[in-house]
Amino acid sequence: MVMDATNPSLLFLLLLLLLLLGRGLSLVAAGSYQNLTVGSSLSSSGPNSSLSSPSGDFAFGFWPLDANSSLFLLAVWFNATSPQVVVWFATNNTNPVQVPAKSTLQLTQAGQLSLFDSNGQGVWSPNAANAIGVSLLDSGNLVLYDSSGDLPWQSFQNPTDTILPGQSLGENSELRSKLTSSDFSPGRFELAVQSDGNLVLYPIAIPTGNVYRAYWASGTQYDKKLQLVFNSSGSLYYQVENSSQTSLTSAAIYSPTDFYERATLDPDGALRLYVYPKNNNNNSGSTNTWTVIGMLPTNPCQTIQADNNGGGGACGFNAYCNFDDNQSMRLNCECVLGCKFIDTNRTYLGCIPDFTVQSCDEYQSNQYMFNEMPNMDWPGNSYEHYTPTDEDTCRALCLADCLCSAAVFQG
Template identity: 30%
Template sequence: MVAEKGPLLFHLLAVLLLSSSPVLISSQEHKYISYANLSTSWINHPSRIDNGIAVYISWSPVLLRESNGDGRKFGCSFYCRNTNNECVFGVLIFPSVVNFTRYNYYGSPELVWSANRNSPVGVNASLQLRQDGDLVLENPDGTLVWSTDTRGKSVAGLNLTEQGNLVLFGRNNEVIWQSFDHPTDSLLLGQRLVTGQKLTANVSELKFNTGLFSLSVDRGRLIAYVESTPPQIYYASVLKALSYVEFTNGSFNGSVIPSGSVDQFLKLGFDGHLKVYQFKESFWTETADLSNEKLGPCGEPLVCGNYGVCSDGFCRCPDTETGQGSFFRQMDNWKPNLGCSLVTPISCNHSKRHRLLELKDTTYFAFEASFVKMSKGKSVEDCKSMCLGNCSCKAVLFMLDSWGENLGRKGGCLVLNEVFSIINKDSNASAVSNYNTTLFLKVQKSQAMSRRKKKDITIVASAIGTFAGLFSVIAYSLVHCRKRSKESKEMEGGFLERVPGMPTAFSYEDLKTMTLDFSKKLGEGGFGSVYEGVLDNGTKIAVKRLDGFSQVNESFLVEVETIGSVHHVNLVKLIGFCFQKSHRLLVYEHMANGSLDRWIFNKDERHCLPWHTRTQIIMDVAKGLAYLHEECSLKIIHFDIKPQNILLDEDFNAKVADFGLSKLIEKDQSAVVTRMRGTPGYLAPEWLHSIITEKVDVYSFGILVLEIFCGRKNLDWSREEEDRHLLEIFKRKAEDGALQELVDGKSEDMQLHIEEAEEMMKIAAWCLQHDSIMRPSMSQVVKALEGFVASEMNRKRNFFYTQVDDRQKASDTSVIMPSLLSGPR
């Protein structure tokens, strides 16, 4: 029921809500607004919620509601995570201990419904409850993002109920539209999931977009799907003839849940698990995993990734099961749970090269749930023919019951158009052990294998027909080919032997296919261009195609040897390489948000990185460099630390990239003499006499920190002469005690953390000492960032700075051309 309020009082309260700090403080009778009349609008001006955890969260409230009965609290709000440029309009659940009027938080709110999860908005987006009854979400430029499509349906107002349901009501308080009819990934206490509705998980823990997993009431059962064509079922409830399921305090769909406080909700996670969360001791804590007991250690669709075989929670590729090693390779040797990919992608144009790889005593997560869809009364050969004759078929599961009732050796076939994780039968629940199951995976012989076979047949036939006349020619050809092959293998084999922990070797044709003939160029890095590609499982990659030959060999060997044996969360991962004839290519993980320069040098205020993200990037880079300098078996100096070589993934985690200019030295060597490398503006003073240590990276890191917090380049020729050189300005401001004036003025959030930014710039000053001995090691920098070590701010502020006059400008800028690495990597 929606309470009736006078329009004048409502408008007064609306003004207070929009003009106050994040939560409205008003009269004793009306502590906050839980409803709105027509012709009301709200603008997204997010304020950060200090939630006591690392994840950046901000919000801009619209309506707030506290239950008069059980004390539950909800908010209808713009909600932003990680950045204010990716916000959704949705419903939040707050811990009941929250006091809205005093704005005190003991743990952050959780998003339980959203309107625009696939189309996030930024600052100044608007929500409008129009006179015609439509609730509309628009971008600042007026483009439509989302609406309830209730125009002309006699809507009287908007209400947030005590159950957390956002409702558009009519003149007689009837429900015209409600959020409970359009669930996203969560259910609240008392909320039902009815036939025709579904929960859809997020794509990741930090991203709102729809992911692979969904849950719905279908055919009278509660069924969980993983997205495919068609969708594959990985869970089906025992209870049947259902028209809805309801989440209550203590149960859901026949499953008993530990009873708790009213501060709880049920959520379908990005990993496909259905979990109950409850607020305990200042945090939202998982209290029940409703899917774990039914799925077991190997029942999740992606527990071992695509094509991965799960055995008691351990993952391997199908080749390991069969003893054949030519058809599959692991996506990441260090992370087998990421799955496997086909060495040769399946092509419908080469069906003659298709074959089925047999995996005995295996089953599939969709087996039980999809049993009714199996083609019955089929022999194993029938099943194999069904798959080989269907280009879309990627695998087929044959089932024969073990009780021997089918003397004709008939069974059922389950055809799969996409292969997720495979289950070793010994690892699954006893339910499937009653059946003999065999999985057949479709694979394709490589073109080289087919050509070799065809060539052998041709040679034999020719030899039989014209043995005497062509013997000498054939003998010469064989000797010549063997010699060339031997030389080629010695060259490539010698290279492979010198690369420890070899990453995956791709053929040039594979990479040409994956990159659509190198059609999408991401940018240009050291020694070559970078292109976007896609692996067989849909994973994006960045392929660096090395140009030239004299320089390429050196760069290629260094990069593969270095990155292939180095693994750290803050270093860009080398997935594979190509060393075939004259082709030299490197395959890296794809970094969705491109390089750092596009974010810190962007003049658009809407794309400014918040304080938390900038500090996290700095910490990530510091940890990556500390690993290179001190934790590898060989000390690795990067030589070219700059924003263009810092790449950001979809969650703005930073990784150090481009080891093409790296130099390896033994750990017991303190210094090395080498030619000058790197980029003007980031070079340490010792480059002038060419005696260098890893401290050159520390110096470049100091420049990087300044650029991140100041939001400008170290050398900016577009500015007036006295403002061109950031390091000189930094020196002056440090002497005047005015470092706060340098903090990026484009970011409101940075201005809110101006004192912390000043402390971080003091760490940068520590790194920028002219004398390399006075600079800290990167491990000391990490500890300083974590607050364990005080930075030693040199009173002399002896920063290195060399005046560059306009006559040098042309030559310098020819070296530091604007980076083309700013696209996704």
Template identity: 30%
Template structure:
């Protein structure tokens, strides 16, 4: 019997149980309702194939766990697993997503992350989130390690709720808040949320890297609003201590910062550049910046990283510190992006402090509003920096009396500001500490006495080099290479050795080289393809960079950069955590088995990538080496086409092209033997790949008996017998359960494999078939060796055959990056 005193908690518990059952029901349905609550012992797994998982136009992926709609504004607050395009790592985050006219998630929008739990500790696929029976909210990585927790197991938590304001709340049986995300802000504030005393907003490293805290923070301490660099000591660039700051967007007073007249459609974010901006959503224009909060108080040059470390801001331009007639001590980090700052040519070293000096730059000021020393003269300011090993610069500003001034001694030097003598009311000078290169006097004497001999030797060497260069018939290609490669980021060979750990972790190898795993300085994983050899390797390198360096598509592997240094030829690609497709379809065990839905998605992804190459680029691109080893899979099994080393670019108005035979045996269309080729050779190879995906075996397998080696012959025979399901991959139950769909897919393969290339579909037509818009013709010819010639095309006599790899002889070939 239930007592009257326990009725409220009894009904609450009963209601929560019903709510949990209802939540589980709607999770299996289309997204028709909100699901903003969860009860104890509820668990979610990070799975990109989940029913509430969405892929957006910016390539981000979000799996919604709790969702609270506001259909009037076409927006919803939701929390769940989120990745921003590089989906090897995920955040548990709260984000705002757009809704379409039907109140469903609009995947053509871009999620706006306003809070995250584990910025410094991202998790992977198959990580879990659980509201435990003890009331603790815990995020665990795929290996079971705890990535984040609310630590509320002893606080009588009974449920979890995502409010209308986007606040994630743990509550007890009295409906009192035990823990809430509003008390733990990251880099953003939403309407209804306040930044209170001792709380901080921490900007991310960059707009694309949301997984780590940056150096810039915004906080309220003792009723003063600070924006500063989190260095040691901190360097403040904005300080507001007036009783109230109130305008259309911001309300600061009573020891907290919040929105002024904000609406549900706005949020405020501290950017990685130090700006505090307000963004607003409209259904017609999406998210737009409507206010820059510090704009009325700070000039552009007052932001600490407007020109990066050691960068000098002058008349809207960024440059490095220089002094006329003196050695250059600094260089740009990136010549094409001066705003990224400068680096020292010779790093400072406390062990060699006696070889350091101060580089004087007049009329240079600094952003920091808090001086380290006051009422001091310039010489004393310089001396203070010289004696302090951690000091990187002395920035001195005379006060109006011009007898003493303020001295800044930063341990990290961020952007400096150049103001001309005419516009600056008082003298301001920066003294940058630099490391001088020590010169050995004896060595100089020896070099001086040998100058004549060295001069003659230099002339002799130059003459030899010039002679060799004239004879080098590849020089024109090198010049062309330099022009093409400006499209991408150029790496030094030494840097690539470092990021790959001396090429220590090999991902695979192919006909022209090997692929190694690497990690960039920002933590991003990459695949580094090192081409070995000469001649054809250089042609492959040129073709690959020329092709993929100028294009971008979600189903093409992205080229991050390259190295063309002396004889070294390397390509740096985005890292694809699930490797190449052959690993998943030519399996020897049940550990790597794809289900039917995954196989369908992979086939559609390949088709979209090829369609982009054939029809949407400025020049038509024929890949010429489509095979499972050149199809790579990311962490969510999204497929991307890789390895453009054999590709051919032709003008849109060209119907065909004459070229030497290229590709891999088994994937070559029959017209290669007789005539010029078109993009339909890729369609043929795509048909072969479809068969391999569906049948789970290679097109030609020497390990089988003679009758079963050739998959095309078996395909022809089974089609005549109307027993195509006999050759479908038996390792996945879903293949047999979806028999009719599988057979339809095999008919698409047959259409792509037509011996007469003119009867094969274009890739855009293939996509329409896969999406159910177009039907496959009934009169398919299963004699796949029949050919049709191209009128007027040149015939081949003796041909040079360029195979990317002898696929029939090698058990596995990796041509593209992993």
């Protein structure tokens, strides 16, 4: 049929049809954008404890703690992987917000997203108001949006220990590691995007928060507008204004179309880049597990050293560090011979002697012997230094000194 464009009634019908189609498209878009609306809520008890992103790749809601399943975090996690992995959690001054059963999360009539414990006491709320909805996007970004479509708050701008593809960190942003893999308390390491233009990894004293000497830095201080970027193509890099991109690891780029990806500052101080194959990527040759494809620094055992101003390095005192750079890329702490861990669940605390420590009172050198540990060092300032000397003389000098606990011979 040929339409007469000069006919006013036909033009009116055509405009009305386009208007309805446009409103329909807007309603569809809004419908996929809304997950939690004003007056609705989630509960830590019962079936309505979480909501998922449109694809089901991510979930948001109450996450039971491994150490105590009666306590919950408010978190975002990978929903389609095994194991599922938390990528964001609500905090108050870096401390995780933990609530008991029968706690609720509600988008109030005032447009405030508020978490209430089982007594109805408000324990957490983001700095945003007048929201009309909460949505978990397929990127893993949890967003609050208002009637104008603006985002007054989003989890991508308030990271914890992980960043995801499509996320970037600007100046004065940071990642803070967890204390252990199952303890979400603030950990011993921080990745800071500093206002001076430097990207820096720091050890942090627990529980005081004292910052020790950096163990890695980008060396871009005094540059402008530093950003750490994990782009939607799977590249992890940093860049400054009017400068090229610098990859943070030497890892190959995996497409987020085929792999779930995350970069996490782990409890041992390494920023690791992880991938996990999606179900539609069965021909990739990858196993269904989280695989480390890159990390920074490349060898934390050599980089995270004891600080002369305090701090016990990667593994604490009386301990040493092993690093598997071929398989798991994991850092393992071991006690020196004759010592045992202070806490086997928190090996970073270091080790204590499993024998009677020598004393200068009635000291007899023949009661002690050396345990030799090749290819080891004992970093820090020595209180005595002998040169030139040979190994036998070095042994004898230490045994003759009631204060000497270890001798390092470099032949």
